[in-house]
Amino acid sequence: MDIRAHVSMVFHLDKCIGCHTCSIACKNIWTDRKGTEYMWWNNVETKPGTGYPTLWEDQDKYKGGWERGKNEKIHLRLHNRLGGLTNLFYNPYLPTIDDYYEPWTYDYENLFNAPEGDDQPTARAISMITGKPMDNIEAGPNWDDDLGGSPLYARNDVNLDELSEGEREQLNEIERVVFFYLPRICNHCLNPGCVAACPAGAIYKRGEDGIVLISQEKCRAWRMCISGCPYKKTYYNWASGKSEKCILCYPRLESGQPPACFHSCVGRIRYLGVLLYDADKIVNCASVPEQDLVAAQRDLIQDPFDPQVIQSARANGVPDAMITAAQNSPVYKFVKKWQIALPLHPDFRTVPMLYYVPPMLPVLAKMENGNYDIAGLDKENLPAMLSSLEKARMPIKYMASMFSAGNVKIVEEVYRKLIAVRIFKRAQKVKDYQPAEVEAALAQGKTNAEEVEAIFRLTSLPTYEERFVVPPLGREISIEALERPLDRKQATGFGIRSQTPKREF
Amino acid sequence: MVENVKPPSIPRYFLFLLTLTGILIFIASTFSVVAAMGPAQAADGATVFKEKCVGCHTIGGGKLVGPDLAGVTERRTKEWLTKWISAPDQMLAAGDPTATELFNTYNKIAMPNLQLTPDQVAAVIAYMGSGETTTASSAVALPPGDANAGRAYFVGDLHFANGGPHCMSCHSISGVGSLGGGNLGPDLTINGYSKYGAGLPAFLASPATVTMNAVWKNTPLTPQEQADLFAFLQEASVSQRAPDTLLLIAGLAILGAAALIGLAQLRWSRRLKGVRKPMIERTLAAKKR
Numbered sequence: 001m002d003i004r005a006h007v008s009m010v011f012h013l014d015k016c017i018g019c020h021t022c023s024i025a026c027k028n029i030w031t032d033r034k035g036t037e038y039m040w041w042n043n044v045e046t047k048p049g050t051g052y053p054t055l056w057e058d059q060d061k062y063k064g065g066w067e068r069g070k071n072e073k074i075h076l077r078l079h080n081r082l083g084g085l086t087n088l089f090y091n092p093y094l095p096t097i098d099d100y101y102e103p104w105t106y107d108y109e110n111l112f113n114a115p116e117g118d119d120q121p122t123a124r125a126i127s128m129i130t131g132k133p134m135d136n137i138e139a140g141p142n143w144d145d146d147l148g149g150s151p152l153y154a155r156n157d158v159n160l161d162e163l164s165e166g167e168r169e170q171l172n173e174i175e176r177v178v179f180f181y182l183p184r185i186c187n188h189c190l191n192p193g194c195v196a197a198c199p200a201g202a203i204y205k206r207g208e209d210g211i212v213l214i215s216q217e218k219c220r221a222w223r224m225c226i227s228g229c230p231y232k233k234t235y236y237n238w239a240s241g242k243s244e245k246c247i248l249c250y251p252r253l254e255s256g257q258p259p260a261c262f263h264s265c266v267g268r269i270r271y272l273g274v275l276l277y278d279a280d281k282i283v284n285c286a287s288v289p290e291q292d293l294v295a296a297q298r299d300l301i302q303d304p305f306d307p308q309v310i311q312s313a314r315a316n317g318v319p320d321a322m323i324t325a326a327q328n329s330p331v332y333k334f335v336k337k338w339q340i341a342l343p344l345h346p347d348f349r350t351v352p353m354l355y356y357v358p359p360m361l362p363v364l365a366k367m368e369n370g371n372y373d374i375a376g377l378d379k380e381n382l383p384a385m386l387s388s389l390e391k392a393r394m395p396i397k398y399m400a401s402m403f404s405a406g407n408v409k410i411v412e413e414v415y416r417k418l419i420a421v422r423i424f425k426r427a428q429k430v431k432d433y434q435p436a437e438v439e440a441a442l443a444q445g446k447t448n449a450e451e452v453e454a455i456f457r458l459t460s461l462p463t464y465e466e467r468f469v470v471p472p473l474g475r476e477i478s479i480e481a482l483e484r485p486l487d488r489k490q491a492t493g494f495g496i497r498s499q500t501p502k503r504e505f
Numbered sequence: 506m507v508e509n510v511k512p513p514s515i516p517r518y519f520l521f522l523l524t525l526t527g528i529l530i531f532i533a534s535t536f537s538v539v540a541a542m543g544p545a546q547a548a549d550g551a552t553v554f555k556e557k558c559v560g561c562h563t564i565g566g567g568k569l570v571g572p573d574l575a576g577v578t579e580r581r582t583k584e585w586l587t588k589w590i591s592a593p594d595q596m597l598a599a600g601d602p603t604a605t606e607l608f609n610t611y612n613k614i615a616m617p618n619l620q621l622t623p624d625q626v627a628a629v630i631a632y633m634g635s636g637e638t639t640t641a642s643s644a645v646a647l648p649p650g651d652a653n654a655g656r657a658y659f660v661g662d663l664h665f666a667n668g669g670p671h672c673m674s675c676h677s678i679s680g681v682g683s684l685g686g687g688n689l690g691p692d693l694t695i696n697g698y699s700k701y702g703a704g705l706p707a708f709l710a711s712p713a714t715v716t717m718n719a720v721w722k723n724t725p726l727t728p729q730e731q732a733d734l735f736a737f738l739q740e741a742s743v744s745q746r747a748p749d750t751l752l753l754i755a756g757l758a759i760l761g762a763a764a765l766i767g768l769a770q771l772r773w774s775r776r777l778k779g780v781r782k783p784m785i786e787r788t789l790a791a792k793k794r
Contacts, residue, residue, distance in 0.1 A: 092773050096779050099780045152789070
């Protein structure tokens with residue numbers, strides 16, 4: 001038993017309205033510098049869709065993450081050691097700028113300076129790469145949501161591969177069109193592909209909180225991390241010649257504040273909390289067969305109230321404030337206690353520490369006498385709401401492909417519980433369900449009234465303090481003995497090159 | 506504001522120091538070579554002649570690379586001799602008629618500037634006027650040479666007994682492989698036996714040029730090695746390089762480049778050639794069908 005602490009995250013997709021406030025908060029703080037124009041450390045995707053960069057989930061193309069070999073051990077999909085050496089100066093699996101998008105701004109000055117004419121002046125799109133006007137904008141950071149168009153983009157979503165031809169065709173019928181939003185930041189994985197792929201040893205995972213960082217001093221721009229990360233969440237800064245990624249706003253965490261994207265989230269979908277995990281189990285967790293991946297990851301997370309766990313954590317130097325935070329962690333509740341939050345693409349085997357509560361799927365309705373009708377019993381004599389999983393517009397297999405490596409049973413269990421919460425609260429407020437039906441729903445969801453009430457409260461009515469439970473991190477205090485924290489703060493970070501060794505040859 | 510910037514870490518200094526040390530060692534070794542050649546040792550004419558002159562000249566032993574010096578002090582004035590021995594290159598450049606004539610007579614091999622001190626020049630002139638005679642140091646007593654062994658010495662398959670560098674590190678010659686040898690010294694295909702002729706063994710025994718002298722002074726060839734090398738040079742040295750050699754090198758280079766490019770194409774044949782555009786094209790094509 002080797003217990004360590006990890007600052008982990010839950011995104012509740014049912015609450016995401018796709019407003020991109022998180023992306024803008026992040027952009028304004030971190031990626032408005034030269035060389036970072038195309039980067040979105042936080043981006044929001046529309047699903048089904050191909051995402052950003054295009055088809056990032058397709059590892060046949062990008063070779064990200066880990067693969068389970070015939071010897072039941074995992075290895076990087078990108079390359080072995082010899083392959084890494086021969087590809088060192090030329091990494092063949094990098095996304096091109098076209099696969100992200102050509103970043104642009106608008107010629108706002110023209111609105112003020114244009115000479116008098118017959119027409120209203122316009123602000124043309126100006127490429128941030130060439131500086132020239134762009135007549136054709138062909139892609140954007142959320143092209144699926146803008147006007148990319150489903151037929152061209154969404155139908156290429158790799159998660160649709162599991163669906164039959166008929167199911168896929170139905171998704172395009174006008175009455176069945178369905179989508180949801182997927183906000184993504186760095187997952188701060190426990191078994192990160194980017195760290196394993198870096199030839200320079202520049203990427204590291206902080207011991208005290210698990211944040212994955214790229215040392216701006218050690219990075220040598222090999223760009224293997226970009227290929228190694230299956231989520232494509234490390235980016236190359238062409239101006240500084242270094243790779244960059246989400247830093248979970250650790251300077252904000254230092255004083256106990258949540259990251260900017262968490263803080264600014266309009267739908268309050270984001271939860272931040274500490275998980276205690278057993279580091280001895282990481283290798284096994286990443287190596288089990290596909291259908292066991294989610295269970296293994298749940299098994300990795302330890303009960304923060306267990307005296308043995310607390311003792312082992314203390315022995316590893318985890319401060320008491322961290323342990324207390326772990327006991328109050330909303331992430332622990334969603335992921336381990338209630339088991340309704342799932343990792344995104346556990347099949348990449350990086351053991352991501354960002355979990356998603358899947359969205360309630362809209363159910364099919366029939367048009368009858370000019371009204372939509374979702375009521376009525378189905379053939380198993382279940383009320384419509386109870387059986388809504390079977391009537392979901394988006395096949396459950398799609399969700400399983402995203403959140404449980406194809407294990408449909410796990411996703412079903414999550415949905416049964418979420419449906420139970422919905423029916424329980426509806427019975428309380430609207431009173432259109434009979435007590436027997438509520439009982440049936442609770443039984444199907446393998447839950448009880450007390451748990452349902454708790455899930456409801458943390459989902460719908462959480463306070464700031466309940467959503468973000470992390471103690472102030474002690475980095476600045478702990479480096480005091482070695483250097484002066486204020487000087488360190490001013491002399492390190494993105495774009496500061498005083499410490500960067502020059503090329504010698 | 507930033508008053509206490511962390512000093513650069515040790516490894517960067519280390520690399521700098523290592524480079525500096527390397528440069529210093531190089532400079533020091535260069536100086537020691539120069540120092541070994543230049544300074545005024547006891548100006549003993551016989552020693553100077555033996556060290557510097559016998560590679561090309563005899564006194565009363567016949568022509569080698571250069572003329573027999575018997576009676577030279579009577580043929581030429583002392584002033585002329587002093588000037589010539591001190592700086593033959595300058596005299597040739599200045600177009601001195603006697604010097605030019607000698608240069609043309611002796612296969613256009615220029616006498617090198619041996620960088621002798623004025624003391625040494627005076628001593629060696631005195632020695633030449635003293636009536637002593639010398640013979641070609643090696644030509645007389647050379648044992649029969651083996652061209653194959655000479656080739657092995659040239660390319661480095663056999664090592665010289667006294668540890669001298671093998672010839673190929675500085676010189677090229679026909680018959681040692683298509684790519685030839687080093688480029689630091691002249692190509693011996695043209696500048697070898699065909700130019701020096703019978704004077705070559707004497708030159709091998711005690712090379713007179715500044716560069717060769719510095720290299721070989723402390724690691725002289727044994728008579729057997731001289732004989733083997735001479736035999737090889739006699740065989741391999743022709744007045745012209747075989748005309749197809751350049752073509753061969755060019756051909757090899759082109760073939761090699763083609764092979765490397767082909768290998769790279771093969772190795773990276775599965776590289777990612779963009780994702781978004783091909784996806785759109787594929788989807789559009791499928792729609793048309």
